[in-house]
Amino acid sequence: MKKLFNFIFLLICLTALNLSAEEAVKEHEMxxxxxxxxxxxxxxxxxxxEDSEDYILGKGDVVKILVRGKAEYSGTYEVGPDGKIQFPFLDDISAEGMVKKQLQGKIIEMLESIVKSPEVSVSILKYRxxxxxxxxxxxxxxxxxxxxxxxxxxxxxxxxxxxxxxxxxxxxxxxxxxxxxxxxxxxxxxxxxxxxxxxxxxxxxxxxxxxxxSLIHSDINRFLNKLMEPITRVAIIDDMVDRHN
CATH class of the missing domain: 3.10.560.10 (Outer membrane lipoprotein wza domain like)
Incomplete structure (x- = not known):
């Protein structure tokens, strides 16, 4: 009886796997x-x-800042765990919550005291x-x-x-x-x-x-629920017969 159960169980699993694959293939052929x-x-x-203009900067994002004619201020900067960018020779900038245009404006404002008519561009290199x-x-x-x-x-x-x-x-x-x-x-x-x-x-x-x-797991469960119930009943009857022989 144990061998019969093993054989039937293996047959059920193979059948479920085969039907699942066929159904999935038909679905994808559409x-x-x-x-x-x-x-x-x-x-x-x-x-x-796309480098979205409306993207709100947050911790982990990486931006590229270019200051025309001022290489010492240009570079790649990450928004740190505190939400700030460590900008060289100037105070840290609280960039978290800003969009690119706002950050650009803040940098221009900070540079105006030391750079004449600063031209600044900001782009996002990594979204994190x-x-x-x-x-x-x-x-x-x-x-x-x-x-x-x-x-x-x-x-x-x-x-x-x-x-x-x-x-x-x-x-x-x-x-x-x-x-x-x-x-x-x-x-x-x-x-x-x-x-x-x-x-x-x-x-x-x-x-x-x-x-x-997964489609496969659901099909196997469905097959087992449908087929194991009558098989279990047969096994119980066989066991009762064996006990009385």
Whole structure:
């Protein structure tokens, strides 16, 4: 009887895996995967990242400051843990909470007493203060930095290399952390990515977590629930018969 159970269990798992793969392949054949994959790789390489004028600087961000004709003031600076930039020969600048234009104006104001008509440019080299987590069945799970205060769910999934063929696209979870009651929302990613239905294409903010569950695990559980119940009944009957023989 034990050998029978082992054989049936192995058969169930193999069947579930096979059906899961077939369903996932059909799902992905609905669109031109090569085209979307190329776009996703572009996001990861940073080719489509724009130096946003409205981006609010925070701890860890890295900026490049150029002062025309004054190399001693020009350079690359990181917003420190205290929210400040250590600017040479001048006081530290509280950059956290500023946009580029505000930081530029502050530097010009500080230089006016020692530089005649200073010309200053500010650009953002590294975005490090805002990020989201993309986990589960995506090709490149991990921590992703944002170039703005929000990022659309679809764009975040593309940055993570798109879902794998085993992703349960209809059960993607977006979790917004909260010290009291975290907000958890289930999203149909299949509609967003492959059907162009953007109603659920919500905006993510820094700290949000996106979890793409596995289609395989759910199928195995479903098969086990359906098939193990009658098998268990047969095993119980056989055991009772054996005891009375």
């Amino acid at each position: 669109i031109n995967m090569q085209e979307i994959k190329y776009q996703g790789e572009g996001f990861l390489r940073g080719e489509f990242l 203060s805002k990020y989201v987590y993309i986990l589960g069945e995506v090709n490149k799970p991990g921590k992703y930095y944002m170039t703005g205060d929000t990022i659309a769910l679809r764009d975040a999934i593309i940055q993570a290399g798109l879902p794998t063929m085993h992703a349960a696209l209809k059960r993607v979870h977006v979790i917004k952390p909260d010290l009291s009651i975290p907000l958890k929302k289930k999203v149909n990613m299949k509609d967003i990515l492959y059907k162009g239905k953007l109603k659920e294409n919500i905006n993510l903010v820094s700290g949000d977590l996106v979890v793409v569950p």
